[in-house]
Amino acid sequence: MVQTAKGQRPVYLxxxxxxxxxxxxxxxxxxxxxxxxxxxxxxxxxETKGILSPAEIETYQPDEKTSEQREQWRTEYISRLLRILEEEIDGL
Structure with a gap:
């Protein structure tokens, strides 16, 4: 359950x-x-279970499909983050 504070938000800036x-x-x-x-x-x-070492994680190279999936996710994520700014610019 998400709880929200009651009252006005504090103003810092x-x-x-x-x-x-x-x-x-x-x-x-x-x-x-x-x-x-x-x-x-x-x-x-x-690492503790002997499944992967830190070196294996650091040197992992994703295949093309994985790279494409990650890029798509990243693009959509950034778009969601910047949506409010894009809406404000579009409204001008």
């Missing part, structure tokens, strides 16, 4: 738009932090 951007950046930073911890856990478990 002089511009409400900058405050929104700061909120987005901090939310993304939190997500990256969680992903980093989970990735570290997976890598350590794989």
């Amino acid at each position: 002089n511009d409400p738009q900058q405050d929104k951007l700061l909120g987005i950046i901090l939310a993304l930073a939190g997500e990256v932090s969680v992903l980093r911890e989970r990735l570290d856990t997976l890598e350590k478990l794989l």
